[in-house]
Amino acid sequence: MFLHERGHVKSKSLSVLAVASAAALFLAGCASTEGETTTPAATETTTTTTTEAAGSLLDSVIAAGSVRCGTRDALPGFAVLNDAGEHVGFDSDFCRVIAAAVLGDATAVEMIDLETADRFTALQSGAIDVLVRNTTWTATRDGSEGANFLQPTFYDGQGMMVTSDSGYNTIAAMDGAIICVAKGTTTEGNAALESSRLGLDWEIRSFDETDLILEAFLAGQCDGWSSDVSQLTGLRSAYPNGSEALTILPEVFSKEPLAPAVLDGDTAWAQAVNWAILATIQAEEFGITSANVDSIRDTTEDVGILRFLGAEVPGSDGAAVLDPNLSLPTDFAYQVVKQVGNYGEIFARHLTPLGLDRGLNSLWNAGGILYAPPYR
Amino acid sequence: MSPQLSTPSKVPFYRDIRTLKWALQVLALLAVFALLYWLYGNYQENVAKSSIQTDLRFLDNPANFTIPGNDLDQSQPVRDAFVEGFLNTLRVAFIGVALATILGTLIGIARLSKNFMVRTLGTVYVELVRNLPLLLLLTFMNLAVVLQAFPRIENAWLPLDLFVVSNRGIAIPWFIGSPAQLGIGILSAALIAFVVARVRIRQADKSGKQDRAWLFGIITFLVLVVLIWLLFGYGWELPYVDGRGTTGGLRLDPSFFALVASLVIYTSSHIAEIVRGSILAVSRGQGEAADAIALTGSQKMRLIILPQAFRIAMPALGNQYLNLIKNSSLGATISYFELTQIAQITVGNGSPAVPAFSLTLLVYLAISLVTSLIVNFFNRRLALVER
Numbered sequence: 025m026f027l028h029e030r031g032h033v034k035s036k037s038l039s040v041l042a043v044a045s046a047a048a049l050f051l052a053g054c055a056s057t058e059g060e061t062t063t064p065a066a067t068e069t070t071t072t073t074t075t076e077a078a079g080s081l082l083d084s085v086i087a088a089g090s091v092r093c094g095t096r097d098a099l100p101g102f103a104v105l106n107d108a109g110e111h112v113g114f115d116s117d118f119c120r121v122i123a124a125a126v127l128g129d130a131t132a133v134e135m136i137d138l139e140t141a142d143r144f145t146a147l148q149s150g151a152i153d154v155l156v157r158n159t160t161w162t163a164t165r166d167g168s169e170g171a172n173f174l175q176p177t178f179y180d181g182q183g184m185m186v187t188s189d190s191g192y193n194t195i196a197a198m199d200g201a202i203i204c205v206a207k208g209t210t211t212e213g214n215a216a217l218e219s220s221r222l223g224l225d226w227e228i229r230s231f232d233e234t235d236l237i238l239e240a241f242l243a244g245q246c247d248g249w250s251s252d253v254s255q256l257t258g259l260r261s262a263y264p265n266g267s268e269a270l271t272i273l274p275e276v277f278s279k280e281p282l283a284p285a286v287l288d289g290d291t292a293w294a295q296a297v298n299w300a301i302l303a304t305i306q307a308e309e310f311g312i313t314s315a316n317v318d319s320i321r322d323t324t325e326d327v328g329i330l331r332f333l334g335a336e337v338p339g340s341d342g343a344a345v346l347d348p349n350l351s352l353p354t355d356f357a358y359q360v361v362k363q364v365g366n367y368g369e370i371f372a373r374h375l376t377p378l379g380l381d382r383g384l385n386s387l388w389n390a391g392g393i394l395y396a397p398p399y400r
Numbered sequence: 401m402s403p404q405l406s407t408p409s410k411v412p413f414y415r416d417i418r419t420l421k422w423a424l425q426v427l428a429l430l431a432v433f434a435l436l437y438w439l440y441g442n443y444q445e446n447v448a449k450s451s452i453q454t455d456l457r458f459l460d461n462p463a464n465f466t467i468p469g470n471d472l473d474q475s476q477p478v479r480d481a482f483v484e485g486f487l488n489t490l491r492v493a494f495i496g497v498a499l500a501t502i503l504g505t506l507i508g509i510a511r512l513s514k515n516f517m518v519r520t521l522g523t524v525y526v527e528l529v530r531n532l533p534l535l536l537l538l539t540f541m542n543l544a545v546v547l548q549a550f551p552r553i554e555n556a557w558l559p560l561d562l563f564v565v566s567n568r569g570i571a572i573p574w575f576i577g578s579p580a581q582l583g584i585g586i587l588s589a590a591l592i593a594f595v596v597a598r599v600r601i602r603q604a605d606k607s608g609k610q611d612r613a614w615l616f617g618i619i620t621f622l623v624l625v626v627l628i629w630l631l632f633g634y635g636w637e638l639p640y641v642d643g644r645g646t647t648g649g650l651r652l653d654p655s656f657f658a659l660v661a662s663l664v665i666y667t668s669s670h671i672a673e674i675v676r677g678s679i680l681a682v683s684r685g686q687g688e689a690a691d692a693i694a695l696t697g698s699q700k701m702r703l704i705i706l707p708q709a710f711r712i713a714m715p716a717l718g719n720q721y722l723n724l725i726k727n728s729s730l731g732a733t734i735s736y737f738e739l740t741q742i743a744q745i746t747v748g749n750g751s752p753a754v755p756a757f758s759l760t761l762l763v764y765l766a767i768s769l770v771t772s773l774i775v776n777f778f779n780r781r782l783a784l785v786e787r
Contacts, residue, residue, distance in 0.1 A: 141748040148753075149446055164461075164750035170452040200645050202468075202568065207735075208748015213464035216474040227468045229655075229735050230745060236735075243547040244554075245567050245654065247644055 080292035081153055082126065082351055090132040093119035094152035097137045098234065101258035101378045102158050111135045114374040115156045118177050118284065118301065121364050122154060125300035125356040130363035139232070141208035144169040147287055154286050154297055158255065160210045161283040172290075174298040175305075176283040179384040179393060181276035182214045183253040185260065188271045190247065195222070195275045202227045204237045204246035214278040215250045234259065252280050254380055261378045296352050303357040306332060306396040307366035309387055314365040317358060332399045333358045346400070357399070367394065443754065456759065458751040465745055467737045469653050478746050485742030486763060492656070492728045492738060493767070496663045497721050503664060504671025504720075509701070511676045522672070529669035534727055538662040542734040546658045556641050564639045564646045570657055571639030574650035582634065589624035593617040655736035659728065667724045671717065678713035679705055711782045718775030722768050729764070739763060 085091055095115055097105045103113040111119075116135065124130040138146050138157060146152050148170050159165075160180075161173040184203075186192045192201075195218070203219075205211040207230040219226035229246065231237045238259070241249050249256065253276060260266040284301065286294050307313075310329050312320055321333045330336070334355030336343035345354050353359070364370065371382065386392025413419050447454055459479040466474055467484050510522035529537070547567050551557050556566040564571040575582065597617035604611030639649030682705050690700040710717075732741035743760040747753045 141744050145747075145753050148452060162750075168453055168458070168750045168752060200643065202645070207741075207745055210749075212466075212745065213474060213749060216464065216466045219466075220474065226466075228466050229468055230465070230741075231735050232733060239543055239547055240735075243567055244552040245547060 080351075081286070081290050082293045082296050085126055085153055085293070089127065090134050091119065091123045091126060092134045092136055092151070092153045093122065094138050094143055094146050094155040095119060095135050095157050099158065099255060099258055100262040101254070101374050101380070103135075112374070114178065114370060115158060117364055117370045117374065118156050118304075119154075121304055121360050121370075122156075122284075122297055122300045124359045124363045125303065125352055126296055128353055128356075128359050130359075140206055141232070144171060147171060147285060150287070153293070154284055156284045158252065158282045159285060160252075160280045161285075162210060165285075170288045171285040172288045172294050173283040173285045174294060175301040175396075176281035177301060178254060178282040180252040180254045180280035180282050182211055182250060182278040182280055183256055183276050184273045185249045185251075185256045186247065186271055186273060187241075188269055192247070192273065193271075195273055195277070196224070198224060198226070198248055200225050200227075201247035202229060202245065203248045203250050204228075204240055205230050205250050206234060206237065207232050209251075210278070210280065211251050218277045238263075252282070254282075254375065254378075257378045257380050267379070292351050295350055299350055299352060300356065300360060302396040303332075303360045303399075304365070304367040304370065305387070305394050306399060307357065307361045308368045308394075309389070309396065312361050312366060313369055314361055314363070317361045321358065328398075328400070333361075348399070447754075452754075453752040454755060456755055458746075458756065461751070463746065464749050467742075469651065470737075478751060481742050481746060482739070482759070482763075485737060485739040488656075488736070489725075489728055489738040489767070492659055492663065492731065492736075493725045496660050496667070496724050496728065499660070499664045500667040500671055500720070500724060501717070504668035505675050507668060507672035508675025508679065511672060512679060526669045526672050529665055530673070532666070534662065534666050535730055535733065537666055538658065538730055538734060541662045542655065542658040545661075546654045550654075553641065553644055553646075556646075558641075562638060564641055564649075566641075566646075567654060568645065569651045569654045571646040571649045571651045573636050573638050574648075575634045576637050577632065577634045581632065582628075585628040585632070586625060589621050589628065592624060593621035596620045653736065655731065655734045658734055659731040659736045659738075663724050663727055666727075667720055670720050670723075674713050674716045674720065675709065678709040678716075681712050682708045711784070714775065714779045714782055718772065718779070721775065722771055725767055725771060726764065 095103045095111060097103065097111070099113070099115075101113055102115045103111055106112045119133045119135060120130040123133045136146070136152050138152070138155075143155055143157055143159065144165070147155050155171070156177070158178070158180075161176060165171050166173055184195055184198070186198075192198055201224070203215050203226045205215055205228060212228060212230055215226060215228050218224075219228070229240070231240065237246070237249060240246050249259075251259075253272060256272050260270045260272065263270060284297060286297055307317075310320075310326075310332065312329070312333075317333070320329060321335050324330065327337055331346040334345055334353070334357065336345055347354050350356075365373070368382075371385065382390075382392060384392050385394060388395040446452075459482070460477050462475050463472065463478050463481040464474050465481070466472055467481065467488075470484055472480060472484055507522050507525055510518045511526065513519045513522070550565060550567040553566040553568050556564050558564055562573050594617065597613040597620075600613045600616045601611045604613075637648045639646045639651065686704055686708060687700060690704040695703065728738055729740040731738045732744055735741070739760055743756050747756050
């Protein structure tokens with residue numbers, strides 16, 4: 025018995041020791057980083073130099089010969105797996121746009137499916153090179169997640185979907201309703217804000233996956249399903265008889281610019297991705313499509329288009345190709361348009377069939393807000 | 401025989417088994433530390449590349465989300481959301497441990513019953529439930545039972561008109577008034593009932609009659625609670641269907657119900673086996689002695705067998721309680737807002753992952769260690785003192 029008691033005491037003190045050391049480790053981690061944050065200027069310069077010294081992601085992507093693109097597998101219109109196991113959708117095509125621009129091969133993409141809640145961790149840890157997963161650009165994500173958001177690919181807004189027989193025809197009528205949303209997204213906060221703004225006392229339940237929301241929604245556990253309108257439209261299209269059975273209410277109550285993101289502190293890679301996206305917009309503005317890009321390059325005399333496509337521009341001292349030093353091949357825009365298409369083509373391929381209008385996502389000269397800086 | 405063979409030559413240190421054992425252990429330890437150091441270094445490097453926070457400042461940011469069945473405002477800090485998640489975890493833990501113990505004990509006894517029907521049902525229950533993965537059981541409970549088998553709110557089930565059962569939750573009658581006041585009242589009633597029971601035991605020890613301590617204690621408790629109820633003028637509030645929700649009473653979240661039900665069903669199958677084994681481990685002579693002094697079957701179980709069985713079962717039960725508490729984190733998969741769900745949501749909304757999950761980790765560790773302390777305390781009280 026005496027021995028047993030001793031053994032007991034020993035094991036207890038051991039466990040206390042374990043907790044203490046775990047806590048100490050944790051605190052040590054905090055303390056050391058606090059020390060760093062007190063001298064922000066110094067840290068920043070050193071990190072920049074280390075990143076430069078270590079090389080940009082751009083170099084490692086080129087060396088690896090493929091882009092690791094963080095995406096998803098079950099959002100109709102944006103990214104779904106087809107029967108052949110390939111990713112199809114608007115977001116998937118923008119992954120290919122990046123690959124076409126950087127590597128000259130739209131198929132050189134490794135699609136990595138991510139859970140909503142894991143996407144920033146995947147970006148931070150370097151498991152993916154770029155995140156193209158209908159992610160809203162917000163200040164907090166820009167600041168605290170170490171993400172660097174680039175040219176939005178889709179300007180969206182949050183809305184509400186209800187069953188057509190529920191009798192709701194406006195959000196304001198949904199007093200005391202149960203609203204289902206996806207976990208770890210901006211929709212949770214927007215829905216809470218809208219509820220308190222309109223004094224509606226919503227109960228907001230958040231789920232891991234859209235499949236689970238669908239189950240709860242169809243079983244009548246939720247009155248409304250709130251998400252970005254584009255997503256709701258996509259999900260509705262996949263639902264049997266969806267356009268009659270489900271109604272998307274007219275109100276849109278948030279700004280959701282969906283943008284690709286790369287890791288902070290890597291300007292070269294960020295610029296490469298950004299200009300790949302911008303090229304699709306500029307191509308649409310020029311009227312260049314995947315079908316006519318070859319003939320336009322061969323016949324046009326428009327200097328702007330020749331520069332853009334990386335063709336030789338006749339000048340006073342001989343012909344020259346414009347190289348803006350983006351560390352991209354000079355013909356990257358040609359490859360993007362030739363292999364994937366311009367913005368309008370990508371939109372028409374994946375989102376128009378769902379019943380989505382161009383709306384805000386029209387070119388600036390067609391009533392939208394898509395505007396690419398000049399390529400010169 | 402040459403003398404060389406009879407005197408063993410000295411073993412060189414690198415072939416000495418004692419040295420080798422030591423060296424191996426030191427090497428293993430070094431390898432573990434090297435791995436941890438490497439991981440920590442990678443973390444530091446990744447953090448330095450981007451502007452990710454590594455401290456607990458995020459706790460002061462606004463939470464930006466709400467919790468079903470709670471008044472938490474979205475402008476309150478993340479800290480408050482964590483506290484609510486912690487409380488929700490404790491709710492599941494308390495109710496789960498209590499129900500699993502009761503159900504498990506009953507089934508454990510049933511498995512030893514002389515009645516064929518009862519015994520077989522007990523065996524089927526244990527063998528069926530114990531061999532299922534808990535996550536699957538939970539998903540089934542949520543998707544198949546709560547979502548599909550419970551009625552929609554439009555045709556909610558109203559047993560006795562006291563409850564409202566639908567796939568939006570179970571509303572039960574609840575009292576009107578201050579919960580803290582009633583809590584203090586019930587606690588003091590329990591205390592007085594305990595004193596009455598002790599007095600009964602002391603008297604019975606002197607007179608040699610049966611103490612009936614439990615009976616007296618429970619009656620005292622009930623009388624006192626009814627008195628307090630009437631004195632302070634508490635009233636019942638019955639829930640009723642109000643449009644697409646319920647009003648009045650207390651509404652239990654559907655995911656809370658699914659989580660507690662799954663945890664209780666799963667854990668009770670393990671507890672039943674522990675109870676059965678412990679009852680069998682009580683020496684046969686104890687039961688025979690009880691028979692010899694003509695105790696009834698229930699007296700034998702209550703006074704002789706179970707007290708000794710629980711002494712044997714206590715450490716194993718403690719493990720099951722720890723399992724139940726830790727398994728409550730699976731609630732995150734069915735949208736129950738316990739600690740893990742809160743951590744996942746806040747990380748998805750901009751809180752840094754490593755500090756947020758480290759904090760969650762430490763909270764679970766603390767809950768588990770406190771539970772161990774409590775179980776060990778009772779274990780020491782129950783343990784036989786041998787000399």
